[in-house]
Amino acid sequence: MTKKMNGIFITGTNTNVGKTQVATLLARALQKNNISVAPRKPVESGCIVDGNELIPQDAVALKNAAGYSGSLAQVCPFRFEPPISPVRAAHLANQALTTEKVAQACTANVNEEKEFLLVEGAGGFYSPLCEDGLNADLAQALKLPVILVAQDKLGCINDVLLSVQAIQSRELNLVAVILNQTATTDNPYMNNEEDLNNLINYPVFNIPYLQQNMPFSLPEKLLNIILDKI
Numbered sequence: 001m002t003k004k005m006n007g008i009f010i011t012g013t014n015t016n017v018g019k020t021q022v023a024t025l026l027a028r029a030l031q032k033n034n035i036s037v038a039p040r041k042p043v044e045s046g047c048i049v050d051g052n053e054l055i056p057q058d059a060v061a062l063k064n065a066a067g068y069s070g071s072l073a074q075v076c077p078f079r080f081e082p083p084i085s086p087v088r089a090a091h092l093a094n095q096a097l098t099t100e101k102v103a104q105a106c107t108a109n110v111n112e113e114k115e116f117l118l119v120e121g122a123g124g125f126y127s128p129l130c131e132d133g134l135n136a137d138l139a140q141a142l143k144l145p146v147i148l149v150a151q152d153k154l155g156c157i158n159d160v161l162l163s164v165q166a167i168q169s170r171e172l173n174l175v176a177v178i179l180n181q182t183a184t185t186d187n188p189y190m191n192n193e194e195d196l197n198n199l200i201n202y203p204v205f206n207i208p209y210l211q212q213n214m215p216f217s218l219p220e221k222l223l224n225i226i227l228d229k230i
């Protein structure tokens with residue numbers, strides 16, 4: 001449905017599956033290809049308290065990976081301390097987030113002609129994000145193509161198929177599914193990538209378990225799919 005890709009919405013099958021990992025790899029890869037990236041993690045809970053400030057760790061990682069010269073407030077305008085659902089965290093802070101407000105914060109200060117909008121959601125595709133909507137509603141409001149990240153583990157096929165169906169039901173353009181190894185696995189019998197390739201007609205990529213500071217680039221084929229559409 002999207003004519004020209006000028007951004008991506010990174011969603012997941014759940015929280016903690018590797019959305020930031022994938023988003024930072026993508027930001028670095030785009031930067032290497034001389035594409036300016038405007039990263040957004042519009043809503044982040046579980047922020048670290050530093051004096052009077054709340055530090056959103058995902059947003060900091062995205063800003064650094066993208067080499068973004070905009071402010072951290074532009075990357076992450078809505079920050080909350082408790083590591084809970086953003087909607088509940090916002091309530092506790094006497095704030096009300098709406099999908100429109102959050103979508104506007106994503107696109108504000110972005111140069112549509114020159115910048116690639118890279119948005120990381122919060123939690124999974126159906127995780128609540130605002131008073132009036134889920135992550136799915138933000139993705140729809142932004143009309144961005146979607147990358148789905150899943151933890152590569154036993155049971156992930158179910159998670160991926162449910163999420164794929166949800167993304168399709170919102171008529172969004174699913175660019176790829178990424179199976180991300182957030183832990184080492186020594187199960188030689190499991191091959192979720194192969195199994196998913198037999199079940200869905202979307203490109204599936206694997207990101208291995210990366211030891212700290214281990215150099216790794218986003219799979220070139222995935223980057224090319226994205227670059228082809230910019």
Ligand SMILES: Nc1ncnc2c1ncn2[C@@H]1O[C@H](COP(=O)(O)OP(=O)(O)OP(=O)(O)O)[C@@H](O)[C@H]1O
Nearest residue numbers: 015016017018019020021123181182207208209210
């Ligand atoms: N391929 C990988 N290799 C090693 N560690 C990984 C890998 N992917 C993710 N991790 C680690 O797993 C944890 C969760 O990853 P990440 O923060 O990217 O998930 P997320 O989906 O962005 O989570 P959240 O829902 O909190 O935004 C982090 O500690 C991250 O460093």
Ligand SMILES: [Mg+2]
Nearest residue numbers: 019020058120
């Ligand atoms: Mg994250």
